[in-house]
Amino acid sequence: MLRIPNASLVTRCTLAIFVSVIATLSTTLIHAAPRQATAGTPPATNVILFIGDGMDEHQITMARNYLYDSEGMFSMEKMPVRSSVRVKTLREDNPDHFRYVADSANTASTLATGFFTSKGRISTSAHGDVDQKTILEDAQAQRYRTGLVTTSSLTDATPAAFATHAAHRYCQSASAMHFANSALDKTQQCARDLKKNGGPGSIAEQLAAADIDVLLGGGTDLFNQRLEVDESNHSTILDKALSHGYQFLSTKEESQTAHSKTRLLGLFARTHLPVEWQGEHHRRAELIKTDNQGKAIFPRPFSCEKNPDHRDTPELAEMTSRAIQALSQNNDNGFFLMVEGASIDKQAHERNPCGQIGEIQAFDKAVSVGRQFAAQQTNTLIIVTADHGHAGQVVPLPESYQASSNALKIESYPTGYYAVLKTLSGELMAVNYATNSSPHSQWETHTGINVPVFMEGPGLEHIPVLTDQRAINQLMRRHLKLH
Amino acid sequence: MLRIPNASLVTRCTLAIFVSVIATLSTTLIHAAPRQATAGTPPATNVILFIGDGMDEHQITMARNYLYDSEGMFSMEKMPVRSSVRVKTLREDNPDHFRYVADSANTASTLATGFFTSKGRISTSAHGDVDQKTILEDAQAQRYRTGLVTTSSLTDATPAAFATHAAHRYCQSASAMHFANSALDKTQQCARDLKKNGGPGSIAEQLAAADIDVLLGGGTDLFNQRLEVDESNHSTILDKALSHGYQFLSTKEESQTAHSKTRLLGLFARTHLPVEWQGEHHRRAELIKTDNQGKAIFPRPFSCEKNPDHRDTPELAEMTSRAIQALSQNNDNGFFLMVEGASIDKQAHERNPCGQIGEIQAFDKAVSVGRQFAAQQTNTLIIVTADHGHAGQVVPLPESYQASSNALKIESYPTGYYAVLKTLSGELMAVNYATNSSPHSQWETHTGINVPVFMEGPGLEHIPVLTDQRAINQLMRRHLKLH
Incomplete structure (x- = not known):
């Protein structure tokens, strides 16, 4: 439906209808939920943090150019406050010193905890490996509801950093914890996190027991693994999660039906969710070849199209609607929700511009859902940011190089x-x-560019134009009155 | 003095003293000038537009990391308002369509005129070649004083776009106008701009006759050329300028001495001014070589050092001080001043990170001078932006690639x-x-990333977080009440 080789009117209309259906669906789901503060009751206090993984200003420009040309813009770009976020990474071997290119683990950890740390770490301190409290954990302690929504496996670095603690992002399951050790530095071995060694267990096991109200994403492969210490009954991590009172969702249909329990666990893919878009004929960026005379042979232009593998997958906007509904219904206190567009990053690693653009569009639709909710529950703080920069660049056309x-x-x-x-x-x-x-297809790297942050909600009068990820954590904590 | 191979305390202090001397000098020059509005007199209305050529967020991050590490920041980053600027370039052959990578000519033209145009154009319309009025010309008509300060030749695209009109940036002198034709599209030939063909003449001749109060930069080679139509007395473009009542400055010393006339023309280099910094042993970015086994040989780290060729050149901050002094002294009306850090771009084209970093630092010192003035004359609007993105990226260290x-x-x-x-x-x-x-040493390209804008002054309450260069022009015009 969304294959758009030319800018025909029909295509534009199709897209408009498509966007409109999603918006209506989102609105319908949300309208059921919000509670207006009655006289004397303070309004519920909410924070929704949207993280576009790898979504720096260059990736946003690329996607905006593709989707909206030179006049339209993303929903996030209509928010009232913008700042630029410096991304700080400590050295694992010497945490008094820095690295200028981050990964998703250490940056999500800083957004989650307010502390800087080193690459790979999941809310533990660089070198010292001390657990650092996350905003989600502190919000839980103050009886806020909490949720994590992502297009990646729920055990991936960004969601993991909000609710678990590990020496390295690779420590996702008991088997991974054994396997990963050879690839990891001495101080970031998973072994110490094993339960049998007195640790908290794998990231998946920690998630299953974290009593988070809403968990929506991918990762059945991880959740179907056996518990690390379970000699009696062969139960899985998923069994353990269900014992904590979750309604389990595994299909797009289930993700949209009314729920019977407060807690939702949705696993919609074995690992990461399929991405929304792909290039025509699966095309990605290509190396330039030269002919016999050394003349460059430029690749022919192509369009983006809908990825058929995504068809049965809930969209990030749908998951976000569902999460907000569950978190806000009959909730006088409020909630903390983190929503991640994970594959913006993954598609940039793979040099797949269409994959990236589709994921940024999907992410922005989810932001739009959050903003619609905040327009009704006005004590909601919306933060939209990225964790680190990435490799995509808008560069000149072949005609320019030829000239x-x-x-x-x-x-x-x-x-x-x-x-x-x-x-x-x-x-x-x-x-x-x-x-x-x-030439490895997944090896383009992150970059060290500052990333944007967009904000909407109360208490944003004096945001400096340059900030950092620690300050974003502090801002969210202040809004939730967590100290 | 500024060669800084290690982060010693001595070095930091040297730098601090250096910065402090410049600041003091700037303050001294400025303190002489400003006029406090007396009762009943409205305060002078001023706009200072700072353009960091090619200074996108990636280039700023690189320079900030080098200079200030993870806590310090530039003066421009202390300004209260930030937005992100989309950069729009029309196609010369079909101006209803766009290109996503700009050049300095079309972007400076948009900042100057409020109209979009095509690459290469100097405040003329894409394809139609119609002159478009600039804010500087409109300000002159309203008896504002005006000034252009740059580290490039004054005839280069950015300053040219504020005061002249040409089909192409190459039309800088009469001889260039003959020479350049072969390289230019039919619709952007310089010939029609020649005086003998009824045009306004070369960019240099137009500048010489534009009655701008302050012109400080490079370009003696251009100004020493003969007038296009001058069969009688062999006078040069510079002679013509001087006949318009300028005091001529050509050395750093002269740039700092008291002036006798209101109008200043300073030409401190044959073309562009030397840059402030260079790499140790003139090192720039290098291609990675591989050994016999195909293993990458990474280049060894190096520091930046002061470029000895810059020694006798006035700094951009000094020129900015001097310009502000001349424009504000005994001036009840106000002024429009454009200050360009031109070689941020030129050094990025040349893959010279130290050159870039030194120029961004110099540019930011000039911004600081402007902000100090605005703190006293509070009806001053300061805009700091870039014209387009550039090629420099902060990427991982060798250890990361090796892993x-x-x-x-x-x-x-x-x-x-x-x-x-x-x-x-x-x-x-x-x-x-x-x-x-x-491998050509000057051929790295611009990129299409949005660029930042920082603002300070009155009337900035409702700046959207996404803007464009046309809107920046409109904002400046509003402040000067030009319509």
Whole structure:
């Protein structure tokens, strides 16, 4: 339905209807839920933190150009406050020193805890491996409801950092904890986190026992593993979660039906959820080849289309609606919800611009759902940010490189992997990914650029134009009165 | 003096003293000038527009990391308002369509005129070649004083776009107008701008006759050329400028001495001014080589140091002080001043991270001078922005690529040109430039990323978090009451 090779009116209308259906669905789900504060009752206090994994300003520009051309914009870009977030990573071997390129584990940990840490760490301190309290845990202690929604496995670094503690993001299951050790530094071995060694167990086991009200994402492969210490009855991590009172959802249909219990656990894929979009003929960015005369052969333009593998998967906006409904219904206190667009990052690693653009669009629709809720429950703070920068760049078209080649008599073409996209309005946009020479398809790297943050809600009068991830944590804690 | 291989206390102090001297000098110059509004007199209305050429968020992050590590920040980052600016370029052959990567000519033209145009154009319309009025021209008509300050030749695209009109940025002098034609599209030929063809003449000639109160930058080579139509007395463009009543300055010393006339023309280099910093041993980013086994050989880290060729050149902050002094003294009406840090862009084209960092620092010191003035003359609007994105990226260190290579058994190293810098505090930061395979040393390209804008002054209550260059022009015009 969403295959859009040309900017025809029909296509634009199809897209508009599609967006409108989602918006209506979201609104319907949400309208059932919100509670207006009655006289004398303070309004519920909520925080929704949206994390676009790897979604720096360059990735946003690329997606906006493709989707909206030069006048339209994303819902997040209509929020009233913007700042720029510095991303700080400590060195594991010497935490008094820094690294300038982060990973999702240490940055999500900082957003979750308010402490800086080193790459790979899940809400534990660099080198010291001390557990650091997360905003979700503190919110739970103050009887706020809590939720985590993601397009990745729920055990992946970003959701994990809000509710679990581990020396490394690889410590997702008991078997992974044995397997991962050889690849990890001495101070970040998973072994010490094993239950048999007195630790809290794998990330999956910690999640299953964390009493989070809503968990929606992927990861059945992880949750179907056996408990680490369970010599009697062969029960799985999922069994353990269900014993904590969850309604279990595993299909798009189930994700939309009315729920019977307060707690929801939705696992919609074996690991990460399929992405929304792909390139025509599965095309991604490609290395430029040269002909016999050394002349560059530029790849032909292509459009993006809907990924058929995503069809039966709930959209991030749908999961977000569902989570907000469950968290807000009959809840006078309030909630903390983290929603992650995880595969913006994963698709950038894979040099897949269409994958990235579709995931940014899906993420922004989820932001829109959150903003609609906040428009009704006005004591809701919405924060939309990214964890770190990524490799995608908007660069010149082939004609521009060819003009340079002709002018200078030196062949000139884009470095790295390059794609020319036909945007929805029919313009041409070129992008490249050029951080890693490796032909391995998943190896483009993060970058160290500051990332944007958009904010909406009360208490945002004096946000400085340059901030950091620790300050974002403190802002959310202040709103929830957690200290 | 500023060669800083290690983060010693002495070095930091040297830097601090250096910055402090400049600040004091700037303050001294400025304190002489401002006029407090007396009872009944409305305060002078001023706009200072700072353009960091190519200074996107990635270039700022790189420079901040080098200079200030993870806690300090630039003066521009202390301003109260930030937005993100979309950069829109029309196609010359079909102005209803866009290009997503701009050049300095079309973007400066939009900032100057409030109209979008095509690459290369100097305040003329795409394809139609119609002159578009600039804010500087409109300000002159309302008896505001005006000034242009830059580290490039005054005839370069950015300053040119504020006071001249040409089909292409190459039309800088009469000889260039003949020479450039072969490289230009039919609709952007310089010929029609020649005086003998009824046009306004070269950019240099237009500047010389534009009656701008302060012109400080480079370009003696251009100004020493003969007038296009001058069969009688062999006078130069500079002669013509001087006949418009300028005091001429050509040395750093002269730039600092008291002036005798209101109008100042300073030309401190034959073309562009030398840049402030260079890499140790002139090092820039380098291509990664591999050894016999295909293993990457990473370049060794280096520091930045002061460029000795810059010694006798006035700093951008000094020129800015001088311009503000001349524009504000005995001026009840107000002024429009554009200050450009031109070589941030030029050094990025040349894959020279130290050059870039030094120029961003110099630019920010100039911003600081402007902000000090605005703190006294409070009806001053300060806008700090960039014209387009550029190629520099902060990427992982060699250790990170080596870990990937070991894990995957596929050699992994940065694409493009790569440098590892020892920052002022002694950390290591890696950058790459990876938009163009050409070994030509000046051929890295612009990128299409949104650029930041920082604002300070009256009337900034409702700035949206996403804006464009047309809207920035409109904001400045509103402040000066130009319609």
